[in-house]
Amino acid sequence: MAAAHAQYVTGVRGLVLAGTAGTVRDAVRALRSAPRDAPVDLVLLDLDLPDGHGLDLVRSLRAAKWTGDVIAVTSTRDLVAVRAAVSLGVVQYLLKPFTRRSFEEKLARYLDFRAQLHGEGGADEAPLDQGDVDRAFAALRSSTGAALPSGLAQETLDSVRRAVAAAGPAAGASASEVATACGTSRVTARRYLEHLTEAGELERHQRYGGTGRPEVEYRSAQRHR
Incomplete structure (x- = not known):
């Protein structure tokens, strides 16, 4: 065993x-x-x-x-x-x-928990606010029991969640940054990010700076903070 x-x-x-x-x-x-x-x-x-x-x-x-x-x-x-x-x-x-799926779900929830607590660079001494604590414990309680749309994999979805959490609630993450963190294409990362946005977990924001068009970044939705 x-x-x-x-x-x-x-x-x-x-x-x-x-x-x-x-x-x-x-x-x-x-x-x-x-x-x-x-x-x-x-x-x-x-x-x-x-x-x-x-x-x-x-x-x-x-x-x-x-x-x-x-x-x-x-x-x-x-x-x-x-x-x-x-x-x-x-x-x-x-x-x-x-089942193996239940086992892996527990581990995924644990990784989400750690990502919430260490997403701002991993400094254990960094002070947390109430939102940080609530998000961390919510990650342990959340469930992946709902069926995913065709073509979406639970493991990749969990990886995308962790990538956004690791970027921090203030900074957010773009599709390109999530793709790099998860080892997927930008198109794939954007599909998962849009799914989480439609589900109410993430919000879209415009990122300004530099030259060219503003870039879309994704952050945890207000009700998840």
């Missing part, structure tokens, strides 16, 4: 697999041995491990000042465990059994 989840992770743009661990002891060892310049940012955690409970692992990590994020991937459904997970900072809770 861990091998299957690892394969799913490698298929999500924006994530790099750091490794797998089958026990609490192996997980602690892997986290401690992670390079200082490439720390583990996210742990996908089963709560039922052979040598201990997953939440006990999280408690020990928090006591050791580890500040990474945790997504619970588990069949544990009791309310006590869910409340404990929330209190320990588990950002998502995915119940088994689930």
